[in-house]
Amino acid sequence: xxxxxxxxxxxxxxxxxxxxxxxxxxxxxxxxxxxxxxxxxxxxxxxxxxxxxxxxxxxxxxxxxxxxxxxxxxxxxxxxxxxxxxxxxxxxxxxxxxxxxxxxxxxxxxxxxxxxxxxxxxxxxxxxxxxxxxxxxxxxxxxxxxxxxxxxxxxxxxxxxxxxxxxxxxxxxxxxxxxxxxxxxxxxxxxxxxxxxxxxxxxxxxxxxxxxxxxxxxxxxxxxxxxxxxxxxxxxxxxxxxxxxxxxxxxxxxxxxxxxxxxxxxxxxxxxxxxxxxxxxxxxxxxxxxxxxxxxxxxxxxxxxxxxxxxxxxxxxxxxxxxxxxxxxxxxxxxxxxxxxxxxxxxxxxxxxxxxxxxxxxxxxxxxxxxxxxxxxxxxxxxxxxxxxxxxxxxxxxxxxxxxxxxxxxxxxxxxxxxxxxxxxxxxxxxxxxxxxxxxxxxxxx
Numbered sequence: 285x286x287x288x289x290x291x292x293x294x295x296x297x298x299x300x301x302x303x304x305x306x307x308x309x310x311x312x313x314x315x316x317x318x319x320x321x322x323x324x325x326x327x328x329x330x331x332x333x334x335x336x337x338x339x340x341x342x343x344x345x346x347x348x349x350x351x352x353x354x355x356x357x358x359x360x361x362x363x364x365x366x367x368x369x370x371x372x373x374x375x376x377x378x379x380x381x382x383x384x385x386x387x388x389x390x391x392x393x394x395x396x397x398x399x400x401x402x403x404x405x406x407x408x409x410x411x412x413x414x415x416x417x418x419x420x421x422x423x424x425x426x427x428x429x430x431x432x433x434x435x436x437x438x439x440x441x442x443x444x445x446x447x448x449x450x451x452x453x454x455x456x457x458x459x460x461x462x463x464x465x466x467x468x469x470x471x472x473x474x475x476x477x478x479x480x481x482x483x484x485x486x487x488x489x490x491x492x493x494x495x496x497x498x499x500x501x502x503x504x505x506x507x508x509x510x511x512x513x514x515x516x517x518x519x520x521x522x523x524x525x526x527x528x529x530x531x532x533x534x535x536x537x538x539x540x541x542x543x544x545x546x547x548x549x550x551x552x553x554x555x556x557x558x559x560x561x562x563x564x565x566x567x568x569x570x571x572x573x574x575x576x577x578x579x580x581x582x583x584x585x586x587x588x589x590x591x592x593x594x595x596x597x598x599x600x601x602x603x604x605x606x607x608x609x610x611x612x613x614x615x616x617x618x619x620x621x622x623x624x625x626x627x628x629x630x631x632x633x634x635x636x637x638x639x640x641x642x643x644x645x646x647x648x649x650x651x652x653x654x655x656x657x658x659x660x661x662x663x664x665x666x667x668x669x670x671x672x673x674x675x676x677x678x679x680x681x682x683x684x685x686x687x688x689x690x691x692x693x694x695x696x697x698x699x700x701x702x703x704x705x706x707x708x709x710x711x712x713x714x715x716x717x718x719x720x721x722x723x724x725x726x727x728x729x730x
Contacts, residue, residue, distance in 0.1 A: 291351050292344040293375070295412040298363060303407050305364040308371065313404040316618065318610035318634045321397040321417060323390075327599035329717035332708060334428045334701055335384045335396055336461040337420030340454065341413060342678055343689040348412070349375045377405050378682035382675045384637070386461050386693070387701035389708060390421070391649055391720045395635035396604065398675070403611070410606045418604050419451065420458040422596035426573070427462025428701060429597065430589060432713045433576040438465035438586045440481050441472075442568060443594035455594040461697045468588070477691045481588075486540075489516040499529040511536035511566060514551070523551060527558045536564035536585070544569065545582040552583035572597050573715055609653075610634050618655065631726055637674040638664065639707075639722075646707045648722045649674075654729035662729055 307313035326333055350358065350372050358364045364372070379401020390396050397413065399406045431439050441459045444452035444467075456472030466479030473480035484502055492498040499512055508530040514522035514537045527534055537555070539547050544567045555563045567579070568588035576587060592598075607630050613619045620632025633653040640648045647669060652659055664671045678685050687693055705712065712721035 291354055292348045292412060293350045293408070294354050295344075295415065296408060297411045300407050300410055301358060301363050301368075304404055305368045307403055307407075308368045309365065314402050316612040317401065317403045317406050317608055318618075319399045319406050319410070319606055320395050320609045320635060321399075321413060321604050321606050322393055322395055323602050323604045324628075325392050325603065326720055327602070330425070330599070331712045331714065331718050331721040332389045332391060332425075332428075333421055333602055334424040334462055334704075335388045335390050335417075335421055336386050336424035336458040336697070337416040337454075338383050338386050338397070338678060339689040339693055339697075340416050340420065340457070341381075341397075342684055342686065344412065344416075345377055345381075345409075345679065345684060346686070348377055348409075371404075375405070375408075376682065377401070377409070377679070379405055379679065380677065380681055381679040382677050384674055385676050385700060386424075386688075386697035387699070387704060388674060389646075389704045389712075389721075391722065391724050393631075393651055393724045393726055394649060395637050395651060395675070396421075398634060399606075400634070414604055414606050416454075418601045419596075420454055420461075421602045421604070422600050423455045423458035423593065424462040424701075425602070426593060426595075426597035426599070427459040427464050428705065429573040429715065430571075430576055430587075430593065431463030432705065433573045433580075433715065434587055435580065437584060439463070439576075440465060440586065440588050441467040441469065441590075441593055442588040443590040443592075444469040444472075446591040447594040452594065457694065459593060460694055461701055463698060463701060464589075464593075465586075476694060483511050483538075484513055486513060486516045489513065495522055496525050496529065499526055503530045507535075508533045509535035511538050511564070513538045513540065515539050515541050515547075519547060519551065520554065523554050524558070527555070527560050527563075532559040532561070532563075534560050534563045536566055538566045538568060538588070540568045544575075544584070545579055548579075548582045548584050577715055620653070631728070633728065633730075634659065636660075636662070638668075638671040639674055640664070640668045641670040641672070641707070644707065645709060646722050649724045651724060651726045652729055653726065658729045 355369050359369050381399050383397040441456045441464055452469055453472045456467035456469045457476050466481050468482045489495055489498040502510055512526045548565050564585040566586045567584050571589045572592035608621055610618055610620055610633055622632035623630045631653050636652040636659040638650045639646050708721045
């Protein structure tokens with residue numbers, strides 16, 4: 285058995301099924317509801333976040349229903365009554381999901397995803413939606429800061445060994461949204477048709493009687509265009525040996541330890557002196573956005589990023605929450621609902637999100653709260669400048685837009701991410717602590 289043998293419908297907390305069961309029994313399960321995903325604040329010092337995970341949610345939603353085994357478990361544990369178990373046998377999400385597209389920038393109180401349907405079907409999605417959006421967006425946000433710091437030098441995901449096996453695949457995908465060029469993870473490369481990279485580790489060098497034998501073996505197997513790992517013993521000697529073995533057409537070298545900037549500078553001069561002027565230099569070794577920024581002037585061609593990518597560079601979650609903001613009352617009309625808890629208050633009503641621009645640069649985010657008809661009819665006054673609606677429809681009354689889970693959509697998200705960053709004030713790309721790049725205004729229309 286692998287960790288993917290459970291159904292997506294069991295990616296829930298128990299209280300989602302117990303709430304469903306109670307609502308089924310008291311007659312409120314069929315009330316129309318609107319749930320919203322948002323974060324109350326960005327991680328400390330971060331100036332923006334990047335949305336990722338919508339494609340994965342869409343993919344998992346297709347088969348979101350308990351299996352016979354799941355239902356037996358729920359019955360045996362008395363999680364749900366027989367009435368609810370019978371209802372779940374033919375479950376299929378028939379609601380609507382609107383969301384920020386993948387690659388979009390988000391801020392505090394951005395309505396990143398909205399789920400509309402009956403309470404019964406909406407409540408079951410909470411944990412799955414949050415687990416995907418919180419992790420994937422954290423990784424994409426970290427990747428965005430890293431690729432911004434790296435400039436035009438490609439970043440590659442090498443973090444699979446630093447994460448849970450399923451998280452490693454999710455992180456590889458989310459890194460693409462944030463601008464990464466490829467991954468070392470074969471499962472992710474296969475699933476999402478990504479560029480995959482990798483040649484040899486230090487163990488391969490240590491396996492052989494000497495470094496030359498290891499290099500000869502690798503070049504014979506992979507050709508002179510391969511990348512040779514040069515810091516197992518002595519980098520200067522390794523580079524000399526590498527060029528002797530592969531010739532000046534050697535594809536690349538990798539440095540995985542030490543003062544990367546100075547070592548890359550020395551390596552570049554040595555390679556050029558040996559005639560290997562086109563040999564690329566890749567560096568690895570616990571890189572984060574700050575290390576990448578410090579390497580801007582070093583003659584490095586690409587980066588391999590591991591631990592700090594798959595852990596969100598210190599922020600492995602976005603603290604997103606899933607809250608009920610509108611529901612049908614006993615009178616049949618829709619009513620706003622909101623928490624008043626200290627430090628955890630929410631804004632009632634469904635939302636409409638717009639980004640406001642002046643001269644093509646984002647000036648702020650406007651979050652409108654109100655009844656559906658009032659939101660649709662609202663037109664932005666001139667004082668807000670040019671505006672763009674931010675939410676797209678991912679599921680329309682049960683009709684899933686499966687194109688959002690495609691490879692093309694993933695690459696489009698990476699392109700959209702770059703466009704979204706280009707529209708933000710230049711201060712958004714600063715790595716120093718600061719406030720979010722643009723302000724969020726919440727406006728209720730009734």
